[in-house]
Amino acid sequence: MPLYVISWLDKPDSLQIRMGAREAHLDYIRAQGERVKLGGPYLDEAGRMIGSLIVIEADSLEAANAFHAQDPYRLAGLFETSSVTPWRATVGSL
Numbered sequence: 001m002p003l004y005v006i007s008w009l010d011k012p013d014s015l016q017i018r019m020g021a022r023e024a025h026l027d028y029i030r031a032q033g034e035r036v037k038l039g040g041p042y043l044d045e046a047g048r049m050i051g052s053l054i055v056i057e058a059d060s061l062e063a064a065n066a067f068h069a070q071d072p073y074r075l076a077g078l079f080e081t082s083s084v085t086p087w088r089a090t091v092g093s094l
Helices: 015-031 061-069
Strands: 003-010 036-043 049-057 079-087
Touching: 003 015, 003 061, 015 049, 061 079
Parallel strands: none
Antiparallel strands: 003 049, 003 079, 036 049
């Protein structure tokens, strides 16, 4: 099944939004089962969360975009930018 990278950068000064939606986001990710291969927050130099990156399996780019559209972080308006990009692992393993 194809892999997709979903990358988000948070709006400035949005830690309160992130923390308010965090449990719903984690529940959403857990509910996807093995479809989510890897994920976690981007950090600034002080270790504060400033965005997220997730690698998922999906049948198509449209399915990956649908996954992205329903993420609670996105629904909460956390992100300043986001992208969904097809990806192929060539080094290492998931």
